[in-house]
Amino acid sequence: MPQKRKLKYMAKKYDAIVIGAGNAGLCCAATMAKNGFSVLVLERNSVPGGSATSFRRGRFEFEAALHELASVGTKEDPGSVMRLFSYYGIDIDWQYEKNAFRVIADGDGGYDVTMPAGIEDFCREMERSVPGSFESTLAAFKLGAKIGAGFNYLSSGNVDPQVLFSEHADFLRAVSHSVDECLSSLGMPKKAQDIFKTYWPYLGAPTSEIDFAHYMLMVDSYIRKRPAMPHLRSHELSLALEEVIVKLSGEVRYNCPCEKILTKDGKAYGVIAGGEEIYADAVVANCFPDTAYKSLLDPEAVSERALKIAGARKISSxxxxxxxxxxxxxxxxxxxxxxxxxxxxxxxxxxxxxxxxxxxxxxxxxxxxxxxxxxxxxxxxxxxxxxxxxxxxxxxxxxxxxxxxxxxxxxxxxxxxxxxxxxxxxxxxxxxxxxxxxxxxxxxxGTPCGTPYGYELRGWDTMLCRIMNAKNEQAVENLYFVGAHGERGDGYSTTYANGHSVGEKIAKGVQKNGRS
Ligand SMILES: Cc1cc2nc3c(=O)[nH]c(=O)nc-3n(C[C@H](O)[C@H](O)[C@H](O)COP(=O)(O)OP(=O)(O)OC[C@H]3O[C@@H](n4cnc5c(N)ncnc54)[C@H](O)[C@@H]3O)c2cc1C
Structure with a gap:
């Protein structure tokens, strides 16, 4: 792996600079590059991917992070990850796992069950393990599907309250309730609930506080589409994204930490990296807001409100x-x-x-x-x-x-x-x-305390709250944040989606307002 990619484009002013080549940074850069932007990605490590990487020891190449990827699906029935990779022109050799998971729980009421992927099979196995649980398990997935439709409608940006109330009533009813509350209200037996909650560590917060809506978006995307893995580990995904950026004339510089984000009159206009000032119309940070506020921005560039919001959030697991x-x-x-x-x-x-x-x-x-x-x-x-x-x-x-x-x-x-x-x-x-x-x-x-998960999505800071409040959170004009600390939280599929949507937002904004 060369330490510094061959530069294809030597301009000192870019449309956008992306700090960090994690999942979200790579997707944000790839989307902007697809929209014709000149993009520079700065990465402090020597390879792309952040968590999404692999490493060698002796004759083994270890996957560093991925247990299983959600929302991949198949060519016939693609999930959001496959659709996004197709948009970039990337074809991955996906491998699938037939089971969702095996779970062994000790203690009173403990169990050892293997739950298959596929909604029908999952519900049937739940019934076999906990008689009388089929209907409530299926009901949870059906409600999950309605919630997915509700989120899609909300994210469309064109929301008619009448349509929201009439067509997405179940979404509105369930959206701000916790996993525990919703599963109990569906009448799911306790043991089935415990099994159903197995995936909670993937969101890093207790099920008494995680929104059912958020949990179901994740569970559904694993169980319905089956867990997937790239044949050549996460590194295959990160390299493929990097290749898209470079092919579209973007630059990726490795071993090149961003040292400072430059601001003037409340607007970001570039960065300092490798000892040089580099300018851009937009700066995207794939690092945490805390980190950027404390070590990359001048103190006077960040409002007290932004500091308070970042400080109030709880570092996840x-x-x-x-x-x-x-x-x-x-x-x-x-x-x-x-x-x-x-x-x-x-x-x-x-x-x-x-x-x-x-x-x-x-x-x-x-x-x-x-x-x-x-x-x-x-x-x-x-x-x-x-x-x-x-x-x-x-x-x-x-x-x-x-x-x-x-x-x-x-x-x-x-x-x-x-x-x-x-x-x-x-x-x-x-x-x-x-x-x-x-x-x-x-x-x-370089994340606070080393979390790969962002901030806990709970209480006042759930996924829905973040989505609804997103436009009020931009601390510095022309500076955007992407990553596991973002609206949709941690995970491969979510950080890819987060990076892509911010990339699109920046591209659309520039197309509308013109370049400076
Ligand atoms: C052990 C483990 C298991 C996991 N299992 C799963 C799983 O099974 N399924 C799943 O979906 N997710 C899983 N995750 C979570 C998932 O990997 C992360 O949520 C996701 O990869 C985070 O992506 P990100 O875009 O936030 O970037 P990160 O991975 O945090 O990368 C950020 C990048 O920015 C760079 N950077 C930071 N500051 C600077 C700077 N100043 N200048 C230049 N570069 C900078 C960093 O070097 C890094 O490369 C797991 C994570 C770990 C660690």
Missing amino acids: LFFSVYLGLNRSAEELGIKDYSVFLFDTPDSGEQYERSASLDTTSMVVANCLNCAVPDSSPEGTSTVFITTMLREEAWGDVRPEDYKKLKNKFAKKLIKLYENKMGISLMPYIEEIAIATPATFARYL
Whole structure:
């Protein structure tokens, strides 16, 4: 990988500069480039993708982040990700997983179930595991579909209140209620609710506070379209997006952190990077607003209101991941499941509460990529990727002198937990191991506390609140933010969509108002 791409376009003034080549930054840049914009992307790392990347250890190439991608679908029935990639002219070799997940929950009322993808199959399996739950499970998906239609209508930008009230009444009824409230009101039995809430860690907030609407948009996109993975890991996706930008005469500079965003009279007009001033009509930041306000902008450029909003938001979950390269195949080790959630209690609220401490591992997700992509490691080998989610409080008190010991101890705990719960031995077969702590993610991504998830979407700050309030949040004219901290929160499909929609908004604005 060259450290700096060959520059195709040497102008010092661009239509847009994008700070950060994460999912959202790449899509925003690609969309603007497709609209004929001259675009410069600045990335502090040496490869594109941010979280969406892979890394090598010995003979293994590890997927760094992706457990499963939502909203991909098939060529015959494309989801939003496939449609967006088609718009860019990108063709990915997608691999699909037949099951949504296996979940093992310990404790009173615990269970071990494998839920298939596909709505009918999912509901049938729920009925088999929890008799009397078919109708309420199906009702949740039906309500989810209505919510999706309601969101699409709201996002169309052309909202007639009469149509909203008459055609999207169920959307309005459900939209601001939590997952717990809606599932209970649908009469779903407790155990079925617990199973249904398995995906909550993907949104990083408790189901008593996540909007049902938001949760269903995610669950529906996994279960209806089936979880998907690119054949060559996330890096394939990030490289393909980078290629689109470069082919459309955009530039991507690596090892090139943005040091400052330039502003004058309340407007952004460029950046400083690599020691030079570079100018643009629009600046897009794929970093957190907190980070930009504190370290990239002059203090007087940011209003007190913007600082207060950023300060009031709660940093979402942190991750601790262990990547294992094993010198046995998945079959030899007896690994049959691609994705397994391991909970130490069936109660999702309790799982969330316990993730505030390093004493427990209440929520763990483990993946063996070979079960979905058999040739993802050399023949006769396999990889296992174990992740737990931690709240900011859990990691806050770790002292530098304890770091190494704690990191190794915690990684060992996760491996043992997998071995015990799955009845599968991993330790004797470890050929390569890599451990990523919240500090690793913080160093690599530059996000506050290392979260890959943005801010928690809860309380006054749910997805709907953010969408409705978006136009009041722009702190500096011509400066836009994209990423997991945005309106739709974390995840591949959401950050792609977020970057694309901001790219379109900027392109349309410039087409309407003209370039400066
Ligand atoms: C272990 C793990 C597992 C995950 N599993 C899943 C999953 O299964 N499914 C799913 O959908 N999502 C998953 N996610 C979440 C998903 O990866 C993220 O939400 C998403 O990739 C975030 O994208 P982003 O656009 O916010 O950018 P980020 O990935 O945060 O990238 C931002 C980029 O900006 C760059 N940058 C920051 N500041 C500057 C600067 N000043 N100058 C230049 N560059 C800068 C950074 O270097 C980085 O490359 C997972 C994440 C992790 C870490």
